[in-house]
Amino acid sequence: MTLKIIACEVMKEELLAVSAGRNIQFEFLPQIRHNHPEKLRLELQSILDSLVGCSHVILGYGLCGGAANKLRAGDFTLTIPRVHECTPLLLGSQANYEKHHLEELGTLYMSCGWTNSEGSIIGEYHRTYEKYGEKMAAKILDLMYSNYKRVLFIRTGINNDEIYLQRSREIGRLLKLDHEITKGSLTYFKKLVHGPWLEDEFINVPPHGLIDESSFRNQHQKI
Numbered sequence: 524m525t526l527k528i529i530a531c532e533v534m535k536e537e538l539l540a541v542s543a544g545r546n547i548q549f550e551f552l553p554q555i556r557h558n559h560p561e562k563l564r565l566e567l568q569s570i571l572d573s574l575v576g577c578s579h580v581i582l583g584y585g586l587c588g589g590a591a592n593k594l595r596a597g598d599f600t601l602t603i604p605r606v607h608e609c610t611p612l613l614l615g616s617q618a619n620y621e622k623h624h625l626e627e628l629g630t631l632y633m634s635c636g637w638t639n640s641e642g643s644i645i646g647e648y649h650r651t652y653e654k655y656g657e658k659m660a661a662k663i664l665d666l667m668y669s670n671y672k673r674v675l676f677i678r679t680g681i682n683n684d685e686i687y688l689q690r691s692r693e694i695g696r697l698l699k700l701d702h703e704i705t706k707g708s709l710t711y712f713k714k715l716v717h718g719p720w721l722e723d724e725f726i727n728v729p730p731h732g733l734i735d736e737s738s739f740r741n742q743h744q745k746i
Contacts, residue, residue: 527599528716529570530583531557533636534609536681537712538583545716548577555642560588568594571601581715585609585739592736601728602720604711607739612715613677615708617724623705629672631700634707635681638690644668645690648697668698679707
């Protein structure tokens with residue numbers, strides 16, 4: 524029986540880094556899918572419904588705008604981190620995320636995956652620039668990110684991450700925001716790949732069971 528991990532491409536480098544030596548089937552979906560949570564939910568459910576021969580399936584997602592709500596397991600246990608989005612995974616724990624969140628509510632988090640995805644802010648800017656021109660693209664970005672005060676790059680220890688750091692700095696300059704760096708962690712990713720999948724950090728759904736949004740609501744009290 525095979526372990527299957529279905530994850531957002533944002534976490535690809537971290538997941539591959541901690542999975543050496545394991546017999547795992549990976550499937551990574553584009554980050555831009557998050558722009559339409561209901562469509563993402565339908566796509567994830569379609570993948571889950573198609574799986575054969577898996578004893579355990581892990582989702583490298585959080586609740587993600589409701590995309591994970593009501594996903595149904597097949598003939599396998601379905602596990603998902605007990606988080607609303609992937610920032611706590613990159614920082615190593617929900618507690619570390621809350622620390623940074625309270626430090627500055629207007630934080631735009633960046634990581635290797637976020638700077639390198641199709642749905643990145645740089646990609647978003649170029650698409651808007653091509654459609655509306657430079658001045659309008661700048662105005663649109665200003666409106667979209669007006670509540671942010673800083674860009675915080677999470678350094679998880681991935682090899683050759685300097686190129687991603689430079690992209691993060693470029694995003695800071697583009698949005699006219701302060702740019703800072705913080706140390707991330709692979710701890711949560713190691714647990715996601717290798718276990719144990721304890722209830723304080725993961726939701727474990729039995730075969731043919733449903734992921735329920737209520738399981739995520741009080742997770743800050745459990746972690």
